[in-house]
Amino acid sequence: MKAIVIERPGRLSLETVPDPAPGPREVVVAVAACGICGTDLHILDGEYTSPYPIVPGHEFAGEVVAVGSEVGELAVGDRVAVDPSLPCKECDFCGTGRSNLCERFNAIGVSRPGAAAEYAVAPAANCHRIPDGMPLEHAALIEPLSCAVHGFDLLPRRPGDHYLIYGAGTMGLLMLQLARRSGAASVSVVDLNEERLDTARRLGADEVARNADAFDRPRGWETVIDCTGAVPAIEDGLTRVRRGGTFQFFGVAAADATARVSPFRIYNDEITLVGSMAVLHSFGRAVELLACGAVDASAMISHSFPLAEYERAIGAFRQGKGRKLQIRPAERTTS
Ligand SMILES: NC(=O)c1ccc[n+]([C@@H]2O[C@H](COP(=O)([O-])OP(=O)(O)OC[C@H]3O[C@@H](n4cnc5c(N)ncnc54)[C@H](O)[C@@H]3O)[C@@H](O)[C@H]2O)c1
Ligand SMILES: [Zn+2]
Ligand SMILES: [Zn+2]
Known part of the structure; x- marks a missing residue:
């Protein structure tokens, strides 16, 4: 063969x-x-x-x-x-x-x-x-x-939550569709690729942008999922989690990459950080x-x-x- x-x-x-x-x-x-x-x-x-x-x-x-x-x-x-x-x-x-x-x-x-x-x-x-x-x-x-379903298994999945997803590649688009099915009040998607943002909109995203500053949610999102593995997206996303919310590391960053987080915010706002593997x-x-x-x-x-x-x-x-x-x-x- x-x-x-x-x-x-x-x-x-x-x-x-x-x-x-x-x-x-x-x-x-x-x-x-x-x-x-x-x-x-x-x-x-x-x-x-x-x-x-x-x-x-x-x-x-x-x-x-x-x-x-x-x-x-x-x-x-x-x-x-x-x-x-x-x-x-x-x-x-x-x-x-x-x-x-x-x-x-x-x-x-x-x-x-x-x-x-x-x-x-x-x-x-x-x-x-x-x-x-x-x-x-x-x-x-x-x-x-x-893989996306396993990622979802590790999220709180509360109906009425607002989701913010970084990355509109295959995985981000799958997460978006699972969030819609799971009773999300809204799903916002960030990507740098306009064509992929169009697809995200077509697949049910409520709002899409190249930067989350474009969205009007000053208190943040209950669930933020990184589907890029890119440190700039991860660092930005960590700041967008609502108090009591969850951030998921789904994207695969380089093994030696590090990202800045505010330990004070994680403590004071009771933010959950969760990985998901395969x-x-x-x-x-x-x-x-x-x-x-x-x-x-x-x-x-x-x-x-x-x-x-x-x-x-x-x-x-x-x-x-x-x-x-x-x-x-x-x-x-x-x-
Ligand atoms: N956890 C798991 O089990 C699992 C399974 C499969 C894939 N992955 C990982 O998930 C990630 C996504 O997979 P994919 O197949 O969708 O990859 P992909 O490369 O097709 O999509 C990634 C998207 O992220 C966007 N992006 C990159 N940097 C960005 C930034 N700074 N801000 C916003 N958007 C940015 C890119 O434009 C791209 O559209 C990858 O890191 C992949 O390795 C994890
Ligand atoms: Zn694969
Ligand atoms: Zn074993």
Whole structure:
């Protein structure tokens, strides 16, 4: 089969590699669509602990084409979205229900061959069947949505709260749609990219701006979510939290980045700071949310690329082009 192989940081190529075979409790999925996200960039840029060479791609859906000898719950032809998480199931964190913090965490497309390929192998237990009417391209959004759902699980989620979201990329737009569903009184969105702000408005933002000064909420927002990972956005956002409110660090900042906070304000205004990391018990609910129309998947996906144009897709992602960019291995031509 054809696969994108990152030989070492900074070097990728389209290669022909052996077709994968499933282990006893695994299946092989013909990849229909695989989203690109910041994690792929980190792997390509050598900022991750991935073993090289690695086939990237962890946000994917497709059709089961082979099942292992001990798989009874899935059959060839089933349409599935795949949870890429492979926690060890043995460490303290796995044992206490926090497998996203696993000490020996692995993931498909991060430390095992991923879905920037015609076929990918996944444990049967990681495959979630999707409803008949759901396009596979839409189902490739379930993984990022499941991250957003976990983020939401960690927020107070009080009906009537006002939300302020920094970043209108895939994650900010998903958070916006979840907030709308969760009884937000209003959702305000900040981004530097005008095109993305237009999309945020289309997807239900009450107000959008390049700077939160444009919004008239002098007492602040009950919930502020950073979906940029950018220190200037984080520092600005921390000052916008209403007394008693919550700030969520959802964006991934550089490992050595620091941001200014006012300890006095955190104390005096009882502000909660909360992080959110990847997927935890949220994949199945993300399937349900996509199936019920809570997220406008068509509006979220802006470009698709065949495998041979993976590098071009990465370049477009780096430039902040469009919204969710996808690789569609079965496609031969650019769209
Ligand atoms: N916590 C998790 O589990 C999790 C999961 C997926 C992604 N992420 C992280 O979430 C963040 C968002 O992901 P994405 O796919 O939407 O990324 P993205 O790059 O598509 O979107 C980020 C947006 O932030 C905007 N931005 C950058 N600096 C800004 C600033 N100073 N003020 C306002 N806006 C600014 C950009 O214009 C861009 O539209 C990334 O850091 C990503 O790594 C976290
Ligand atoms: Zn991702
Ligand atoms: Zn573990």
